[in-house]
Structures are given as structure tokens and as C-alpha cells.
Amino acid sequence: MSGKLYGIGVGPGDPELLTLKALRLINSAPVLAYPAPEEGESLARSIAAPYIDDGERVELPLRLPFLVDPAPAQEAYDAAAENIAKHLEAGRDVAVLCEGDPFFYGSFLHLFARLSGRFETEVVPGISSPYAAAAAAGVPLSTRDETLIVLPATLPAEILAERIGMADTAVIIKVGRHVGKLKRMLVGLSLLNQAKLIVGASTDHQQVIPMAQAPDPAPYFSLVLVTRREAPKR
Amino acid sequence: MSGKLYGIGVGPGDPELLTLKALRLINSAPVLAYPAPEEGESLARSIAAPYIDDGERVELPLRLPFLVDPAPAQEAYDAAAENIAKHLEAGRDVAVLCEGDPFFYGSFLHLFARLSGRFETEVVPGISSPYAAAAAAGVPLSTRDETLIVLPATLPAEILAERIGMADTAVIIKVGRHVGKLKRMLVGLSLLNQAKLIVGASTDHQQVIPMAQAPDPAPYFSLVLVTRREAPKR
Numbered sequence: 001m002s003g004k005l006y007g008i009g010v011g012p013g014d015p016e017l018l019t020l021k022a023l024r025l026i027n028s029a030p031v032l033a034y035p036a037p038e039e040g041e042s043l044a045r046s047i048a049a050p051y052i053d054d055g056e057r058v059e060l061p062l063r064l065p066f067l068v069d070p071a072p073a074q075e076a077y078d079a080a081a082e083n084i085a086k087h088l089e090a091g092r093d094v095a096v097l098c099e100g101d102p103f104f105y106g107s108f109l110h111l112f113a114r115l116s117g118r119f120e121t122e123v124v125p126g127i128s129s130p131y132a133a134a135a136a137a138g139v140p141l142s143t144r145d146e147t148l149i150v151l152p153a154t155l156p157a158e159i160l161a162e163r164i165g166m167a168d169t170a171v172i173i174k175v176g177r178h179v180g181k182l183k184r185m186l187v188g189l190s191l192l193n194q195a196k197l198i199v200g201a202s203t204d205h206q207q208v209i210p211m212a213q214a215p216d217p218a219p220y221f222s223l224v225l226v227t228r229r230e231a232p233k234r
Numbered sequence: 235m236s237g238k239l240y241g242i243g244v245g246p247g248d249p250e251l252l253t254l255k256a257l258r259l260i261n262s263a264p265v266l267a268y269p270a271p272e273e274g275e276s277l278a279r280s281i282a283a284p285y286i287d288d289g290e291r292v293e294l295p296l297r298l299p300f301l302v303d304p305a306p307a308q309e310a311y312d313a314a315a316e317n318i319a320k321h322l323e324a325g326r327d328v329a330v331l332c333e334g335d336p337f338f339y340g341s342f343l344h345l346f347a348r349l350s351g352r353f354e355t356e357v358v359p360g361i362s363s364p365y366a367a368a369a370a371a372g373v374p375l376s377t378r379d380e381t382l383i384v385l386p387a388t389l390p391a392e393i394l395a396e397r398i399g400m401a402d403t404a405v406i407i408k409v410g411r412h413v414g415k416l417k418r419m420l421v422g423l424s425l426l427n428q429a430k431l432i433v434g435a436s437t438d439h440q441q442v443i444p445m446a447q448a449p450d451p452a453p454y455f456s457l458v459l460v461t462r463r464e465a466p467k468r
Contacts, residue, residue, distance in 0.1 A: 131243075147389075147397060148384040
């Protein structure tokens, strides 16, 4: 009988934001897989590390480089999926640790596309960075009949403006080198002063910066939260 | 010294989807508040119940009826906020249990608006229902440069169609009696067959139903997940 594949969200950075279910499955899976850079520590593993017990298990770092070129990226995902498949075929459950939530802009999606048709698969949701960022900034994501949109800064400025124009609150991810473009776009929508850059939400280096003062490029784990909603009267 | 107000997300229904942080704060707060109906059990409390220890604490059910009429609703929120404020003024921390995430379409927002200016406040994110629904349906919320939108079924059909037309994936909440309108709108977008109704995500009565077969009205805790993205090749 084949093993079961788990995609496990470990949340946005604070190890205490792991769920009880994530914790149980991490410590019961015979194989623990996680995305890892060529050198150095896996972020997903480091988030879960304080709670990983001393039990015996196989650890399987998945080398999934940040590749802009699609073909080598596909090859890296193929290879990672096959490494996981070998354990599943041998009857061993595999828990894949995922930063944030497994189904929200992460590399797990590429493994899911390759493996969920062949093996029993369960996704365990994790706290997603927009929620941690909203909590950090004290800005609710949505209330009443509001619309919330999440979109990447990599889209062209006019598309960003059009889509954000339709929402009450927007979360812009993949900010990186797009800070200048985003500032100009937000000025055009008269929303610059209602936008904040949140860096490392829930971590010990968390920062909330008015978007007008955001550094360019933005640090890697950052997102922009912008709302048309007025601040609550105090 | 005043107490601290915590808004604590208890997740979408499965008690195991509580975070470790929620668990710690629930069991350390001297006052535990939660929305509750006029009669019967509080859903938010029932989600956390398996993990609430036998320690001594004050329990403070907040009577926040589902009121369509704004004025009585405001009065109910005012009264709930004042009940909480009395404990905070007396130096007692108050943990407010919130279904899902405190900053995502919940009654905590109304308490936050009334109290966060007067008292130290911390929001502890919880697993939000769209993430649990996506996990249940096996449909990722977003990947690569995709746009995700969350909006309520209470909006007019033409606005829903326009906004959903701009996104790769949409989550429609507050489905209730709007099933017929949603089906017609999705037919107009040629998306009916790519939409699913997810009922009670993460609970033991979880169901994933093709939208074409969704009952009208939909059960209370249900949402629609619709994506333009093709299913992964298997």
C-alpha cells in the first residue's frame, strides 16, 4: 500500500502559529520533506524546528531554486516529485513542509500537480502571510460586504490599478523590485497614504512601514496592504 | 494597569486547526469572551473546547445577534465592547474567540473598532475558511502570477461578474439564499462547471458539491470556490 502525501502549512514565520494538526503530522511522518536552498537552512523547516521531536525520520530537502526560466524549474520539480514518489511507493507517508499555506503561491502546488493523481494527498492549511500582515498592521482584511483582492506586484501597473480599483482592500505580494511602480500606481489611485509595507509578518524582525517610506527594493518577505476603508474612529 | 485585548482566531471548525499560540493564550487569559447566540452553544467556543483546560477563568458570552438592521446591531456591539472594557479596566486580559480569522469578515472587527484605541490589542491570526475549503476541494487558491479575489454573494450579479472576471480564482462567501443568482452569473462567465460549493470545510460534516448541483439555499457555513485555472494534468 502506498504512503500518503501531506502538504503542511507551517505558517508565516512565528513557530507558535503552527497548528496542532501540523505538529501532530510532522512528528508522525516517517519522511519529512521541505524546500531548501542550494546551501543553508530551509526556511519552512526552521519555522517548525522548535517543535520537531527527536523521533527517527528521514529528512528530504527539496532543491527548488528560484528559477525564472521555466524549463529548468520544471525539471527541478520533476526531480523533487520523483524523490517523494519513491518513498510513497515504498509505503512511507511524506509530510512536505510549506511556508504559509500549501495552496497559496507556494512550490507545493507544483508537487501537488505531479503527485496528487497518483497518491492519496491531504492538504493541511496554514496561516497565510496576508493574515499575519493584517494582524501586524492592525488593518482588517475585510468586513461586511467588502471585496478583498490578492495579486502579485509583477503584473503591469495598469492591470494592478484596474483590479485594485475594484476592491475595498488589496494585498500585493512579490513586492521585491516593484516598489517604485507600486508607489506611482497607488498615487494614481489616491491610495498611497492608505498603504503599508509589512516586512516579516509574525517574525522577530517584523516591521510595518508606511508605503510612502518603503525601501526599494523591498525585503524578500514583505507585502503591501492597502485599504480604501477609513480607520475606525477612536 | 489595564489588561490586554486579544482577538484569537480559532480556525474554520476542526479543533486541530487551532494554532499553538491560540491555545496558549486561551488557557492563560483570565477572561474568555466569545460570540454566542441567544440560546445554545457558541460555535467559536465549541471549536476551542477540546483544548480549554480546567483552570479558573471568567467566561463572557457576547450576545451578538445576526441583525440586518444597523442600529440595534450597533447597540449590541456597544454593549459587548463595554462588557469587555470593564474587565480590561480592572487589569484583566480578555481573549475573544473568533471563528476563522479575527480580521476576516467577523464580529471581532466591531469590537476592535471600539476598543483598540483605548486598550493594548493583539490579533492572533487563525486559519480562514477559504484555505480550509481549498484544501477540501483540492483546488489551489493561487499560483505564479495569479490574482485571487474574495467577495460576498450579497453583491449585485453584475458587480460579482465584473470582479470575478478579473481574477483567476474567486471565493464567494455569504452564499445563503444567493445560489440561483450565483449559478446564473457563473453560467454567464462560462465558469459554472469550474465552481464548487464547499460546506463545513474541515468539520466532520464537510461536503464538496459541484456548484451545478448546489442546494438553494446553501447551508450557513458554505462558500463557493471557482477557478479559471485548468486542473493539473494527471
